[in-house]
Amino acid sequence: MAANNQIVICTFRVKAGKESAFRELVNRHWPTLNRLGLVEPQPRMIMRGVGKGNEGDLVEIFAWKERAFETAHTHPEVMAIWDPMEKLCEARGGRPAMEFPHFETIG
Numbered sequence: 426m427a428a429n430n431q432i433v434i435c436t437f438r439v440k441a442g443k444e445s446a447f448r449e450l451v452n453r454h455w456p457t458l459n460r461l462g463l464v465e466p467q468p469r470m471i472m473r474g475v476g477k478g479n480e481g482d483l484v485e486i487f488a489w490k491e492r493a494f495e496t497a498h499t500h501p502e503v504m505a506i507w508d509p510m511e512k513l514c515e516a517r518g519g520r521p522a523m524e525f526p527h528f529e530t531i532g
Contacts, residue, residue: 431527435485438522443513450510455487457502463493
């Protein structure tokens, strides 16, 4: 992974009863980004929250290629996944429906 890549930890607070529909979208998300040349092959993970306060949360971790985040926001194939993802999520516990903090590796 190149030094300029940003790792994003996407947290999705999926509405009750919507996990199946959301998982269909998230399972298409990274493969679409990859096919479009926007992400690195690693890291890539999808996780489900467990324990009090994390029920219904799904987390996806991946690394954008340099400046690809900006490109994704204008690409119709990406937006066709992001828009319905947003509708399946809700703000919960004082946190927004979706969060996308970016990180860089330092060690």
